[in-house]
Amino acid sequence: MAIIKPFKGIRPPKELVERIESRPYDVLDSEEARAEAGDNEMSLYHIIKPEIDFEPGTSEYDPRVYEQAARNFQRFQDNGWLVQDTDDHYYIYAQTMNGKTQYGLVVAAAVNDYMNGVIKKHELTRRDKEEDRMKHVRVNDANIEPVFFAYPDNATLDALIRRYAATEPVYDFIAPIDGFRHQFWVISDADDMRTVTEAFAAMPNLYIADGHHRSAAAALVGAEKQRLNPNHKGDEEYNYFMAVCFQASQLTILDYNRVVRDLNGLTPSELLAAIGKNFKVEDMGTDIYKPQQLHEFSLYLESHWYRLTALPGTFNEQDPIGVLDVDISSRLILDEVLGIKDLRGSKRIDFVGGLRGLGELKRRVDNGEMKMALALYPVSMQQIMDIADSGNIMPPKATWFEPKLRSGLVIHKLS
Numbered sequence: 001m002a003i004i005k006p007f008k009g010i011r012p013p014k015e016l017v018e019r020i021e022s023r024p025y026d027v028l029d030s031e032e033a034r035a036e037a038g039d040n041e042m043s044l045y046h047i048i049k050p051e052i053d054f055e056p057g058t059s060e061y062d063p064r065v066y067e068q069a070a071r072n073f074q075r076f077q078d079n080g081w082l083v084q085d086t087d088d089h090y091y092i093y094a095q096t097m098n099g100k101t102q103y104g105l106v107v108a109a110a111v112n113d114y115m116n117g118v119i120k121k122h123e124l125t126r127r128d129k130e131e132d133r134m135k136h137v138r139v140n141d142a143n144i145e146p147v148f149f150a151y152p153d154n155a156t157l158d159a160l161i162r163r164y165a166a167t168e169p170v171y172d173f174i175a176p177i178d179g180f181r182h183q184f185w186v187i188s189d190a191d192d193m194r195t196v197t198e199a200f201a202a203m204p205n206l207y208i209a210d211g212h213h214r215s216a217a218a219a220l221v222g223a224e225k226q227r228l229n230p231n232h233k234g235d236e237e238y239n240y241f242m243a244v245c246f247q248a249s250q251l252t253i254l255d256y257n258r259v260v261r262d263l264n265g266l267t268p269s270e271l272l273a274a275i276g277k278n279f280k281v282e283d284m285g286t287d288i289y290k291p292q293q294l295h296e297f298s299l300y301l302e303s304h305w306y307r308l309t310a311l312p313g314t315f316n317e318q319d320p321i322g323v324l325d326v327d328i329s330s331r332l333i334l335d336e337v338l339g340i341k342d343l344r345g346s347k348r349i350d351f352v353g354g355l356r357g358l359g360e361l362k363r364r365v366d367n368g369e370m371k372m373a374l375a376l377y378p379v380s381m382q383q384i385m386d387i388a389d390s391g392n393i394m395p396p397k398a399t400w401f402e403p404k405l406r407s408g409l410v411i412h413k414l415s
Contacts, residue, residue: 002118002151002200003110005240006088006193009410010142016081017171020044021182021408024145026213030060036177042081044408046072047144048136061132070139082411089186090196091410092164093244096181097403102250103161105196106146106410108240109206111222114215119149120205120388123212124396133217134224143218143242143412147211148405150248150381157199158247160192171409178355180403184410206243207388209251209381210401218242225414242412244405248381255291255378256353256400257361258329259370264338268302271337271372275299278332279308288358291377297329298358298375300365308333320390324383325376326398333374343396353400 012020022044028036033049034056045052050068051060058065076082091106113119137143164185171184187193200206208215218241225238263271272281279297289298289305295315297308314332316322334340340349350370352360361373379399387394 002203002206003113004107004197004200004245006090006187006197007108007237007240007242007412008085008088009091009106010077010082010084010413011410012082012408013080014170016042017409018173020076020081021173021175021406022048023177024211024404024407025049027404030058031056042076044144047076047140048407066135066139069136073140073142073144084413085186087188088193089188090193091187092161092185093405093409094165094169094181094183094185095403095405096183097178097252100252101181102246102252103165104244104246104405105157105161106242106244107196107200108237108412109147109149109243109245111219111226111239111241113206114219114241115223118205119208119215120385121208121212121215122384122388122392122394122399123208124393125212125216129213130216130220133214134221137217137221137414141414143414145214145407146242146244146405146410146412147215147218148209148401149243149245150207150209150251150385151200151203151245152385153247153249154199154203156195160195175406178403182406182409200245205389206245207248207385209246209384210399210404215241215243222414236415237412238414240412242410248385251381252402253378253381253384254353254355254400254402255376256326256351256397257358257376258334258374258397259350259352259361259364260334260338260340260372260374261348261350261370263371264340266337271301272306274337275308275333278314278336279310282307282309288362290358291375294377295325295328296377297325297333298373300358300361300373300375301371303366320383320387321392321395324379324387324395324398326379326395329374329376330395351397353397355402 019042025048030051033045034052037043037045051058051065093104169183169185222238226232284305284307291298295310299306315328340346364370365373
């Protein structure tokens with residue numbers, strides 16, 4: 001069973017939300033955050049990217065930066081830019097992209113559920129990135145940004161959410177960077193909150209969709225507080241961390257594509273011949289060609305697009321990892337043909353995801369920065385859940401979720 005609870009969110013007043021809200025900390029660098037914040041002293045970047053308050057070039061890992069985050073968080077509260085709700089609530093957060101709306105429930109998820117595997121992950125995490133976020137959680141004593149979970153479709157929760165969605169939201173704005181609509185409702189009715197709690201209690205698992213490092217950091221800090229508190233009882237707020245939970249069928253996963261700097265000493269014709277050992281190769285001409293189905297890939301090389309179709313026997317339908325297109329392309333093209341064995345560490349490869357589209361692949365090859373590009377058909381949420389259920393881990397750079405959660409709509413305090 002998945003244990004969740006409502007919490008007293010710290011939120012902006014309605015009239016300030018558009019000045020405070022921001023993109024997540026990990027989708028932009030320090031200078032981009034500095035530019036987006038500009039002269040807006042209320043921007044959440046002053047809390048989640050506080051290096052922007054120092055001279056350009058200051059490391060985001062500088063101890064002064066974490067201390068500044070805590071000072072700014074307190075200042076936002078002192079100034080009334082962030083105000084804590086007096087009662088526990090669940091919240092509903094809706095995102096609309098390209099005419100499609102997905103509705104998430106903002107909850108406090110149990111640290112112990114992460115530790116015991118009720119909350120399932122599908123990616124490896126790096127300790128250095130975990131430690132960075134752990135420092136941020138510790139110094140603020142809060143989950144400033146939520147993590148992104150998926151749950152199996154649930155008719156009861158769907159009906160409850162749609163009932164609230166028919167009412168006027170507390171927040172309703174179009175984010176200037178992505179152009180997507182973001183809406184937010186507060187669930188304060190005791191019966192409705194009980195319905196949400198009980199529905200999650202009947203779920204065997206929740207699934208991390210995006211934010212594996214934030215999830216790990218939040219849970220590890222909670223577990224740390226459990227160990228360090230000699231009077232620990234189990235009902236303290238630090239036993240929970242903030243998550244936005246979406247029905248799995250509503251989520252949009254976009255393709256996460258690859259661009260490669262060199263052809264490993266091969267000529268273009270030699271490259272195509274080598275790929276042809278495991279794929280049917282078809283020249284699709286000069287117009288952008290996007291993969292249409294699983295096990296189909298697009299290769300961009302010397303101004304031409306090629307359709308690559310994996311041949312029978314090149315993957316095992318019964319292997320939850322080996323059947324993935326990201327694994328097929330990694331094994332049979334990037335590794336076997338191009339000699340790229342470490343997707344996380346190799347400087348010969350880069351990744352293009354999300355809304356940039358295949359035009360970005362074409363641009364980076366045409367300008368000479370890269371020699372070739374490889375476009376993949378998107379992974380499905382069902383594939384992610386199957387892999388998590390099997391105890392396996394997705395290959396690197398396999399998923400790109402859009403739209404990204406906006407930060408600053410609600411914060412969870414740990415005490």
